[in-house]
Amino acid sequence: AQAAAGDATAVAHPNIALIKYWGKSDERLVLPRTDSLSMTLDIFPTTTRVRLDPHAGEDSVTLGGRPATGEAARRITAFLDLVRERSGRGERAVVDSENTVPTGAGLASSASGFAALALAAAAAYGLEGDARALSRLARRGSGSASRSVFGGFVLWHAGQASADEEQADSSSYAEPVAAPGVDPALVIAVVNAGPKAVSSREAMRRTVDTSPLYEPWAASSRADLVEMRAALGRGDLAAVGEIAERNALGMHATMLAARPAVRYMAPASLTVLDAVLQLRQEGVAAYVTMDAGPNVKVLCPRAQAQRVARAVAEAAPDSAVHIAAPGPGARLTDGDG
Numbered sequence: 001a002q003a004a005a006g007d008a009t010a011v012a013h014p015n016i017a018l019i020k021y022w023g024k025s026d027e028r029l030v031l032p033r034t035d036s037l038s039m040t041l042d043i044f045p046t047t048t049r050v051r052l053d054p055h056a057g058e059d060s061v062t063l064g065g066r067p068a069t070g071e072a073a074r075r076i077t078a079f080l081d082l083v084r085e086r087s088g089r090g091e092r093a094v095v096d097s098e099n100t101v102p103t104g105a106g107l108a109s110s111a112s113g114f115a116a117l118a119l120a121a122a123a124a125y126g127l128e129g130d131a132r133a134l135s136r137l138a139r140r141g142s143g144s145a146s147r148s149v150f151g152g153f154v155l156w157h158a159g160q161a162s163a164d165e166e167q168a169d170s171s172s173y174a175e176p177v178a179a180p181g182v183d184p185a186l187v188i189a190v191v192n193a194g195p196k197a198v199s200s201r202e203a204m205r206r207t208v209d210t211s212p213l214y215e216p217w218a219a220s221s222r223a224d225l226v227e228m229r230a231a232l233g234r235g236d237l238a239a240v241g242e243i244a245e246r247n248a249l250g251m252h253a254t255m256l257a258a259r260p261a262v263r264y265m266a267p268a269s270l271t272v273l274d275a276v277l278q279l280r281q282e283g284v285a286a287y288v289t290m291d292a293g294p295n296v297k298v299l300c301p302r303a304q305a306q307r308v309a310r311a312v313a314e315a316a317p318d319s320a321v322h323i324a325a326p327g328p329g330a331r332l333t334d335g336d337g
């Protein structure tokens with residue numbers, strides 16, 4: 001659909017990394033230390049409308065029907081400032097964003113949120129650029145958002161830090177990766193564990209600065225990425241799961257070794273990890289991944305998603321369980337749906 005200049009709406013879905021992004025080499029440009037690889041989901045979309053208001057003195061941001069405040073409002077305005085600087089237009093904007101992630105799910109909505117905002121804001125302010133340019137732009141809002149611009153399996157290139165800012169910025173973008181014959185589901189166990197204690201931004205910084213396990217993990221993650229691409233290329237979902245699981249647990253090990261430690265795993269997370277081990281003993285190719293929170297995501301063949309979801313729900317009865325499959329990239333809509 002064609003958006004009228006000055007008013008655009010975009011939809012984007014969250015993504016879950018199978019090779020994690022953990023640690024920046026440039027905080028302002030949001031350049032990661034390692035490449036990462038993710039799967040965009042087909043559930044929990046974010047829809048965001050950006051409308052320029054030539055009469056407003058400041059941006060007005062509504063998230064889920066409520067005015068944004070504090071850090072959330074500050075990050076969105078900083079992102080719009082970047083879009084204004086690039087477009088050469090100064091108008092303030094009215095931003096209206098709706099998330100379909102169940103409240104309190106604790107699933108990172110920053111990826112879908114900043115991917116949708118990047119698309120809608122670029123269209124509203126008339127920024128030229130292809131999907132790769134949008135991915136670079138979304139990255140500046142939240143690193144993982146660079147990957148939600150694309151659907152299916154997505155690789156985010158770390159790029160190279162450089163004295164030339166433009167060169168550094170253009171080197172770090174995401175792009176889709178073909179995975180013929182891979183037909184996965186991601187079973188998401190939302191365990192009940194309250195709000196997270198440490199933001200991913202702060203946790204990454206602390207890990208890079210203080211954890212003796214960070215550099216070894218980064219090195220092994222680079223090797224994991226090579227193996228992951230090969231496993232995707234030959235359609236070997238069990239290998240994809242095995243590599244994803246070790247990469248994620250290794251990331252959590254780097255945080256546990258930070259000073260002071262950052263621990264996102266809750267007792268219920270470990271219960272789900274045990275249930276997945278049990279499933280594997282029963283011959284199901286199910287593997288876990290976890291992000292900056294207690295929720296557990298289980299990668300498995302799509303045909304076995306119901307069985308995995310049942311086992312997870314039985315093991316952690318207080319958790320809500322959702323089943324996702326690979327989903328689409330971010331797109332502009334006409335705003336009606």
Ligand code: PMV
Pocket residue numbers: 016017019020021022036108110111142143144145200201290291292
């Ligand atoms: O993009 P951020 O700042 O929300 O960081 C996301 C980091 C992890 O979710 C833990 C890993 C990843 O690659 O998505």
